[in-house]
Amino acid sequence: xxxxxxxxxxxxxxxxxxxxxxxxxxxxxxxxxxxxxxxxxxxxxxxxxxxxxxxxxxxxxxxxxxxxxxxxxxxxxxxxxxxxxxxxxxxxxxxxxxxxxxxxxxxxxxxxxxxxxxxxxxxxxxxxxxxxxxxxxxxxxxxxxxxxxxxxxxxxxxxxxxxxxxxxxxxxxxxxxxxxxxxxxxxxxxxxxxxxxxxxxxxxxxxxxxxxxxxxxxxxxxxxxxxxxxxxxxxxxxxxxxxxxxxxxxxxxxxxxxxxxxxxxxxxxxxxxxxxxxxxxxxxxxxxxxxxxxxxxxxxxxxxxxxxxxxxxxxxxxxxxxxxxxxxxxxxxxxxxxxxxxxxxxxxxxxxxxxxxxxxxxxxxxxxxxxxxxxxxxxxxxxxxxxxxxxxxxxxxxxxxxxxxxxxxxxxxxxxxxxxxxxxxxxxxxxxxxxxxxxxxxxxxxxxxxxxxxxxxxxxxxxxxxxxxxxxxxxxxxxxxxxxxx
Amino acid sequence: xxxxxxxxxxxxxxxxxxxxxxxxxxxxxxxxxxxxxxxxxxxxxxxxxxxxxxxxxxxxxxxxxxxxxxxxxxxxxxxxxxxxx
Numbered sequence: 059x060x061x062x063x064x065x066x067x068x069x070x071x072x073x074x075x076x077x078x079x080x081x082x083x084x085x086x087x088x089x090x091x092x093x094x095x096x097x098x099x100x101x102x103x104x105x106x107x108x109x110x111x112x113x114x115x116x117x118x119x120x121x122x123x124x125x126x127x128x129x130x131x132x133x134x135x136x137x138x139x140x141x142x143x144x145x146x147x148x149x150x151x152x153x154x155x156x157x158x159x160x161x162x163x164x165x166x167x168x169x170x171x172x173x174x175x176x177x178x179x180x181x182x183x184x185x186x187x188x189x190x191x192x193x194x195x196x197x198x199x200x201x202x203x204x205x206x207x208x209x210x211x212x213x214x215x216x217x218x219x220x221x222x223x224x225x226x227x228x229x230x231x232x233x234x235x236x237x238x239x240x241x242x243x244x245x246x247x248x249x250x251x252x253x254x255x256x257x258x259x260x261x262x263x264x265x266x267x268x269x270x271x272x273x274x275x276x277x278x279x280x281x282x283x284x285x286x287x288x289x290x291x292x293x294x295x296x297x298x299x300x301x302x303x304x305x306x307x308x309x310x311x312x313x314x315x316x317x318x319x320x321x322x323x324x325x326x327x328x329x330x331x332x333x334x335x336x337x338x339x340x341x342x343x344x345x346x347x348x349x350x351x352x353x354x355x356x357x358x359x360x361x362x363x364x365x366x367x368x369x370x371x372x373x374x375x376x377x378x379x380x381x382x383x384x385x386x387x388x389x390x391x392x393x394x395x396x397x398x399x400x401x402x403x404x405x406x407x408x409x410x411x412x413x414x415x416x417x418x419x420x421x422x423x424x425x426x427x428x429x430x431x432x433x434x435x436x437x438x439x440x441x442x443x444x445x446x447x448x449x450x451x452x453x454x455x456x457x458x459x460x461x462x463x464x465x466x467x468x469x470x471x472x473x474x475x476x477x478x479x480x481x482x483x484x485x486x487x488x489x490x491x492x493x494x495x496x497x498x499x500x501x502x503x504x505x506x507x508x509x510x511x512x513x514x515x516x517x518x519x520x521x522x523x524x525x526x527x528x529x530x531x532x533x534x535x536x537x538x539x540x541x542x543x544x
Numbered sequence: 545x546x547x548x549x550x551x552x553x554x555x556x557x558x559x560x561x562x563x564x565x566x567x568x569x570x571x572x573x574x575x576x577x578x579x580x581x582x583x584x585x586x587x588x589x590x591x592x593x594x595x596x597x598x599x600x601x602x603x604x605x606x607x608x609x610x611x612x613x614x615x616x617x618x619x620x621x622x623x624x625x626x627x628x629x
Binding site for chain 2: 286289
């Protein structure tokens with residue numbers, strides 16, 4: 059028997075798809091389901107389950123009737139997001155099939171399946187009526203605790219109704235393959251490594267003797283840990299009774315913990331150098347904004363922060379709100395006017411996380427939306443505070459990027475947004491001639507946005523930069539002028 | 545006979561990037577290849593380590609600028625290990 063399939067089409071994922079896959083698989087990892095949690099990761103938004111992408115890809119691979127899969131290899135090459143159109147390519151014959159999902163020209167999921175004629179001796183499938191998920195919340199494990207030999211085991215059964223519907227929605231996915239993708243997603247996202255997992259690769263062999271059932275058990279044992287990249291290799295197996303349904307390996311990255319806000323080095327700092335001055339820091343909950351708040355506070359300035367969420371330890375003057383929300387900004391301005399009667403420094407630091415994008419047809423809307431959102435986070439505070447800043451001969455500080463001077467190929471949206479806000483503050487000094495503006499073009503900083511195994515390499519300290527900016531603000535800038543701090 | 549490093553490395557690039565049109569040159573870097581992002585970089589390094597039976601340190605990995613430097617690093621690692629025949 060031989061079969062061949064080929065074709066091209068596109069798919070996209072919705073929030074409902076994520077909820078449905080979560081119901082079917084039991085994977086409730088917050089990176090996929092919790093907006094607020096995902097916002098604080100380098101991805102800035104919920105990530106589509108890699109195994110859901112693989113399942114959608116499998117829907118375009120048709121195993122001939124009477125054939126059974128003997129192996130499955132899935133590589134999750136790049137994160138996938140809601141609402142993006144992914145192109146599917148699938149082809150194969152003679153027992154080997156290959157499928158891939160692309161974001162423009164970039165592959166995001168790669169899949170290989172081997173199968174053979176089962177001669178009617180495959181084990182009958184037992185479809186249960188209830189799911190069996192031992193974990194309702196993802197395990198939280200530190201990298202130090204994940205060592206070779208660490209073994210976990212438990213019971214597992216997909217939600218049969220949800221899985222059947224999902225498999226049908228994906229175009230008729232083989233039940234065994236849908237089951238093992240669901241299980242592996244649960245295993246990696248909920249158990250080992252758990253909450254901080256980034257699924258990288260799955261390689262499974264099927265033994266053909268045991269059926270999928272409602273009451274399976276699994277075992278996973280850490281084979282190796284590459285501490286340089288926080289990459290974990292795990293030996294895994296799924297069993298019905300004493301018979302193995304599938305066995306193989308999973309590879310996953312452990313996302314590094316969010317960087318802590320650093321203590322500002324106070325050596326050589328004059329603690330009253332900004333006494334009596336008033337500052338507003340937009341985007342103050344983490345990264346450079348949090349460090350700016352501390353660096354200005356250390357010098358005696360009265361600092362008001364604005365952030366989308368409040369952290370433990372934030373000063374009482376932190377307003378929770380969106381930097382693009384004029385109402386929230388008005389509340390801060392009114393409070394500053396009421397309590398201090400002046401504003402000396404406006405620090406515009408808020409910016410959405412930027413993910414690599416190419417100037418390609420399916421990215422045009424994402425680039426446009428990013429620029430709109432990123433510009434709004436600086437433009438709206440500027441419009442709200444410029445008048446007050448002008449009355450106080452104040453300074454608007456714009457956190458731009460060194461990429462404006464030295465563009466890199468994968469971030470057209472980020473660089474365009476930073477270029478636009480630089481242009482806006484230059485014009486601001488013409489309209490409000492008593493203010494001055496400071497454009498800061500930092501290199502890559504170690505923040506939640508860059509906190510990936512490779513992104514961390516060579517990233518500069520936000521605390522050091524904040525101290526430099528605050529030190530520059532100790533000395534007057536010329537009204538009506540724009541200075542660049544590179 | 546041991547294959548030249550450049551030849552083995554080219555095959556690694558073809559495999560990792562799934563593109564057999566890639567021709568390596570010393571100044572080739574991530575800037576020239578859209579698919580060469582951070583996760584692909586890790587896959588590339590791990591495949592090179594497996595292929596040449598060497599290990600990079602995280603500092604060496606962070607310092608790499610282009611294919612020329614990568615080849616030099618592999619050369620230094622392979623020549624310091626036991627000679628092959």
